[in-house]
Amino acid sequence: MPELPEVQTIINELSPIIIGKNLVKIEEFRKNTLINQQNKSSLGQIKSIFRRGKYIIITTELKLQIIIHLRMTGKLIYTENPTSSSSHMRAHLIFSDYTKLIFDDVRTFGQITIAPLNQKIKSLEILGVEPLSNNFSPDYLWQQFRKRKAPIKNILLNQTIIAGLGNIYVNEILFACKIHPGVPANNLNREQIGAIVSNTVKILKKAIIYNGTTISDYKRVDNKGGEFQNFLKIYQKTRCPECGNTVSRIKQAGRSTFFCLSCQNNTQKTLKS
DNA sequence: AAGCTTTCCTGAACGC
């Protein structure tokens, strides 16, 4: 499922391809895929494409923003064949040179919002810090965590606190930090919060270098997969790579958590200093 | 305010 590294990979690959192209229209093949379809003869030349959390934002010269969320199974596939299709094509972006970008989404949770550039988009407004920005600091997390008693796993998945983490990377981050996923966020000490910051940055950067993680559905613009699945240490594993013990599996916030009970056994009294 | 539950959806995997 596309999380921050996967979305960043898509943007890195899409950017040199579509910037400067003239976007003629966006067609919908399944209703509720497009929000605020514009009835214009052209949506304008593509000016920029960037990421905020797991959202892809494309802006055009006509002062429009096209906001794409891939959710679990969404893909953006670029093709130079104007008649090509895909098995679960929900929409496509047509360019004036007859190339196009197909939005394919099996489980149909993904969405494309088209809005004026100056319009405030609530789902973007509420997002927390970017984990690869300077604002992502131990002090920021300390302030956020001290008022939260939900399990740290749930808190790291909360997009209003940190934007862009999903289930796979949160599992990997907590394993790297040797932190039990069930510990209340406000029980973590300064040292553990520091570890969360450094391991989050380290894992996300490495995952971007390897073009993201392809477990089932995530695909890059050219329909190739990423390679970071080869570096996963705990997600969907059965044996802990550190100690060899059987990996534990529980459900938190509706999602599978994988962890090693002996390596991530921080039940010692934590210090709140 | 924080946190919990429910809902959306399809295909793969599994059990009998």
Added chain:
DNA sequence: TGCGTTCAGGAAAGCT
């Protein structure tokens, strides 16, 4: 073989 059930999960809405 085939049918029914379970599971995968991001985000928003509704509620306490």
